[in-house]
Amino acid sequence: MSTDVRRTPTVLAVLLLAVLTGTPTHAADGDAGPSPGQRIADALRTSPIYVDEAYADAVPPSRRRQLADRIARTGLPIKVVLTPLTKGDAFDGDSDVLAGTVRDRLPEQRELILITTDDDFSDSLQGYEWPADTHQTRDAVAAAGFLDEMRDAGLADLTAKAVDLVAEGKGEQRYEEATRDLDGPAEQPSTKPASGSGTTPRVLLWPAVAAALALLAFATRSLLRARRPAASVPHVVFATARAADEAAVRRRAEAEVLALGEATQSAEITTTPALQDALDAYAAAGKVLDEARGLPDLAGVLALVREGRNALTDTPAHAALPLCFFNPLHGQAVRRTGWRPLGRRERLDVAVCQDCDQALRNGRAPEALTDTDEDGRTVPYFEVPAGRSAWAATGYGSLMPPSAGLRGGVY
Structure with missing residues (x-):
């Protein structure tokens, strides 16, 4: 297939672009305004945290100020975007698209660590870092959601923990520690007869129990692999595993x-x-x-x-x-x-x-x-x-x- 791209006069190209997008070349008062991605990027230029109205109660202004102070103390270029992700929205419900869109609208920030809401799990977060995953951001943010202390934590506390783990720079180690018990071997049940149960040993039930535990372990490992991003992938926008x-x-x-x-x-x-x-x-x-x-x-x-x-x-x-x-x-x-x-x-x-x-x-x-x-x-x-x-x-x-x-x- 041949593609021949010819140069066109600037004014004509601008007018054509306006027709194709269905909007005028200059935004008029009262129009739709900037895109969701642009609004988020603009907000991040004045604060390291963007919180959608849907999460206003979960992360009130007082907690946002605390998070902003926490981020400032790390000295790292951390930005946080907490917004619902739904299939068909401006980001197609995809945290990768959200992260890439925000990254592209912050061209002046060569180094960026971005923590966003997850597209698959409402109580989880995703981590991204450019130009490389120097601070093991992906694993650090993923680890926060598996910590026992975070089991019943709210979104603000979860985000704060993610910031701390990123600043620590040991994301891969923390992730392995946080998920180790979830992927461990099941404890063998006792083979002694149960008190008052006659001579029927419990071991007779073991095959069925073992099968159920094996299935549970397999499902857990699959879930972890699905949730855990590759730690070595450097970009915006797409992990090699998803290429x-x-x-x-x-x-x-x-x-x-x-x-x-x-x-x-x-x-x-x-x-x-x-x-x-x-x-x-x-x-x-x-x-x-x-x-x-x-x-x-x-x-x-x-x-x-x-x-x-x-x-x-x-x-x-x-x-x-x-x-x-x-x-x-x-x-x-x-x-x-x-x-x-x-x-x-x-x-x-x-x-x-x-x-x-x-x-x-x-x-x-x-x-x-x-x-x-x-x-x-x-x-x-x-x-x-x-x-x-x-x-x-x-x-x-x-x-x-x-x-x-x-x-x-x-x-």
Whole structure:
């Protein structure tokens, strides 16, 4: 499929965007105002805690001030977002989408630790950290919900404990300690006859009891694995364990494109020198999303959105870090490094996330996003001939801007 992205006059593009989104180029008094994600981000610029009205009683103003003071004492860039998540809402009921949306609307905050409500369990929290999980935030926040002392705790107390565990920096250890008893072997029942029960030993009941306990242990382990995010995943927005979930990535891509459209529409022509580039990236992302055939294309949508975001903030090309070269679903890169593809002499300058950078330093092959080559084999996407793949040609922004590869007519 060929994608030809052509530049259009700035004014025409703004007007077209207004028509497509069904809103005027400048918000009028009394309109719907900023999106939920933007409202949350704006609130977090003045306070480290955002509490939706639905949780106003659970976390009253006095507790919010206490939490804010607690966060300030840690010296860490911690933000808290407590809002209900329901399928079909602005975040599709997904805490990952919520976290990624808030992260993208706080571009000035390179380092961010975010604690949010959970999408699956109303009495739990989720933890995210950028650019890497340096403070073991995911495990620390997950551990808070399993502590015995938190069994009947309210949302404010649970959040306070999560903040403390993040500040401690031992999330993985705390999570293992908090869940150890839930995954332990069942205690063997006594084989002695029960008093007054004649000679019938209790051991006769053991097979049935053992089967029930084994089933319970299996269910518990499954629940823990489902609830516990991978501790080593660095990004916004998507854990490697979820990368194979194409539907989830597509939902995220749709939310990202919509958010870029809103940001582009609200940008002022006079104060945004690269607005046309942002508009081009937005148009390209929308087109690729409509025609996406799988994860590589959906990752391309996210790369185009990142390009558009960089254009809006007028980030210099040499300072703009794209998504991770090896797997853009890992999130935004943290540095650039030299890498020599297998069987080639030249080294490439690629952008990498924390995990992929560590893999290279340890002599291991980073986990790469895969695609299908002309022979139908599943290979790392960058091994597909550049003439057949805009993503292989551009490295999702590491080798050249993603939109430049699309202008070459390759998709």
